[in-house]
Structures are given as structure tokens and as C-alpha cells.
Amino acid sequence: MTQTTVNLKKNIATPTNWxxxxxxxxxxxxxxxxxxxxxxxxxxxxxTDINGNFTFNNIIQLFSEPFIVEAYKLSIQISAVTALxxxxxxxxxxxxxxxxGLPKPLRSILITFSGVASNFAGVPLAFAFVATLGRQGFxxxxxxxxxxxxxxxxxxxxxSFLGLxxxxxxxxxxxxxxxxxxxxxxxxxxxxxxxxxxGASTTQYWLKVAMPVLLPSILGAMILLFGNAFGAxxxxxxxxxxxxxxxxxxxxxxxxxxxxxxxxxxxxxxxxMVVIMAISLAGxxxxxxxxxxxxx
Numbered sequence: 001m002t003q004t005t006v007n008l009k010k011n012i013a014t015p016t017n018w019x020x021x022x023x024x025x026x027x028x029x030x031x032x033x034x035x036x037x038x039x040x041x042x043x044x045x046x047x048t049d050i051n052g053n054f055t056f057n058n059i060i061q062l063f064s065e066p067f068i069v070e071a072y073k074l075s076i077q078i079s080a081v082t083a084l085x086x087x088x089x090x091x092x093x094x095x096x097x098x099x100x101g102l103p104k105p106l107r108s109i110l111i112t113f114s115g116v117a118s119n120f121a122g123v124p125l126a127f128a129f130v131a132t133l134g135r136q137g138f139x140x141x142x143x144x145x146x147x148x149x150x151x152x153x154x155x156x157x158x159x160s161f162l163g164l165x166x167x168x169x170x171x172x173x174x175x176x177x178x179x180x181x182x183x184x185x186x187x188x189x190x191x192x193x194x195x196x197x198x199g200a201s202t203t204q205y206w207l208k209v210a211m212p213v214l215l216p217s218i219l220g221a222m223i224l225l226f227g228n229a230f231g232a233x234x235x236x237x238x239x240x241x242x243x244x245x246x247x248x249x250x251x252x253x254x255x256x257x258x259x260x261x262x263x264x265x266x267x268x269x270x271x272x273m274v275v276i277m278a279i280s281l282a283g284x285x286x287x288x289x290x291x292x293x294x295x296x
Contacts, residue, residue, distance in 0.1 A: 039274070046268035050261070058268035068269060071247040075230055076276075078161065078246065082168040083225035089169070090176020091218060097177075098184040111181065114174035121171050126238035129167050133158050159240050167239060168232065172225050179221040183214060220287030227280040231273065247273060 049055045062068055097107040132139050135152060143149040157163055187210055195205040233248035242249050247269060254266030 042267050042270055042274070045264055046271050048264045050264065055264070058262075058264045061265060062268055062272050067245065068247075068250065071245050071250040071269075072272065072276075074161075074244065075246040075248070078165055078168065079226045079229040081165050082172045082229045083222045085165070086169050086172025086225050087176050087218065087222040090173040090221075091180050093173065094177045094180035094184055098181055099187070110177065114177040117174040118171050118178060121232065122234035123238040125167060125170060126235050129158060129163075129170075129239065133163075133166075159243065161244065164236055164239060164244055167235060168229050172229060175228060176221055176225060179224065180214075180217065183217040187213065216287040216290040220284045223280050223284040223287070227277050227284075230276065230280070 046058050047054055047056065049057065093110065096102050097110050129137075131137055133151075134140065135158075137158075140151060143151060158166075191209055191213075192205055195209050200208070231248065233252065236244060236246055237249055237252065242253065251266045251269045251273075254261065254269065255263050
């Protein structure tokens, strides 16, 4: 064993790089205080009743209470619809500004807008849609007064499943643009040149080369959109006032103590959300790993 090897092992064995640990200490403290301890509290409180006694009843009600099952079903439906719609629209926009050949200034504008719009949610987003597409909204008035089109008489309702899905789409498709633009940029020009040299058409190149490479990234991004919509609360509550009983609103109703008051059941419903989100993120990570292997 050489002296260099001995010194290397000593450097590894001794904790001389304490400054490195000091640098990540704020992150570790933040993770413990705002992630691990709340998660632990969530888990323990889901097994207690109103009086603080241990019970399995909260977990059992997740599968037996019709309103809880319906809340999960409704949340999954809204998340799936907006993830699919936002994913398709976002992919087409990302394609237009990367591979499609749109002018670079338009790309900068779209990417900037996507960065802002993907974080525009909650009460401001709900108010913006009420002022635009509500019963007395700006666009509603224009359509009714100048084009003689009454969208509410035609069946549209901003405060319904369709309206809430439309509002969610506002921050879903920009997030898809931000995720897919780098993936589309990662397509190597050599792949297309090789396909063209072998006589492949543009359609054949996309179907047999580009899409198989991009498909894990597209599916992974849609899973991320699903999780993004599944955990939304403020937008839905501000828009509908709790009339649409998605799972996040039902959790708030249990914990706030309005008519329904069972914090333990609310915590148990949150644990169910954590499980669904964990499955979604695991699928996203697996698909992203497959994508990175191709785009290196």
C-alpha cells in the first residue's frame, strides 16, 4: 500500500470537511422541521379519534365512507383530465418553439410566460377567471352582447368540473412547456440525419425515432402534472367555495371544524394523498431515468 493511498484513506475517514456539513445544515434543518416532523405528525394523528384515543377507524373510513371515496375519485379525474390536456397542449407549444422553427424572440416570450403562469395559482388565479369567464365576466359579456352567445345558457359553468379543469389547465400546460422544452432540445441532429439518409420521412422519424425517445419524458411530465393538480387546494376552494368536494377540500373541512370535524380522519385522508403522490413521483423518477439515458 502506497503512502498516497494511506493519506487518502485518512482524509476519507476523518471528518475534516465540517464546512461542507455546515453548508447543508440549513437544508437539513428545514427538511426536519417542515417535512419529516409534519409527516410524522400526519401519520400518528391519523390513528387517533376526536378524543385523542388510538383507533383504526379513520383508515377504515378511507375505503368505506362514500363521500371520501367520491372525493378521491373526483380529484383523480380532475388531475388526469388536466394532466392529459395540459400535457398535449404543452408538448405542442414546446415543439413549436424548439423544433418547429418559431423565431427566437417568441421562444423567450413563451418560456418567460410559462415560468410565470406555472406559478400563478390560488386565489389570484380564481379571481382572474371569475373576472374573465364568470357570469358577469369580461369575455362572457363580449360574447353575449356582441356575438349573441350566452355560454352559460349553452351549458358552460365556471364553477363546475369543467370550469375547474379549465382553470387548472392555466398552470398545467406552462409547466409542461418548461419540462418538455429541454427534452426536445436534447434530440440529437445526428438521429434525424441518419434517418433521412436511410430514406425515412419526417413522419417515420417522429414515429420510430423521436417519439420512442421522448415518450418516457412525456409520460413522466404528465405524471408530474397529475401530482401538481392532485395537491391543489386554494384555487379550487376560492373558485367554488367548497361546492366541488375534491379530497383537499374535504380534508380542510375535517380539520377546520365547520360542520364536519374529525381531524384524525382529515389526517388519514392526507396520508392517502401522500401515498398516491409517492406512487406518482416514483413513476416520474423511473421515467426520467430512462429519458436521461437516451439524452446524454
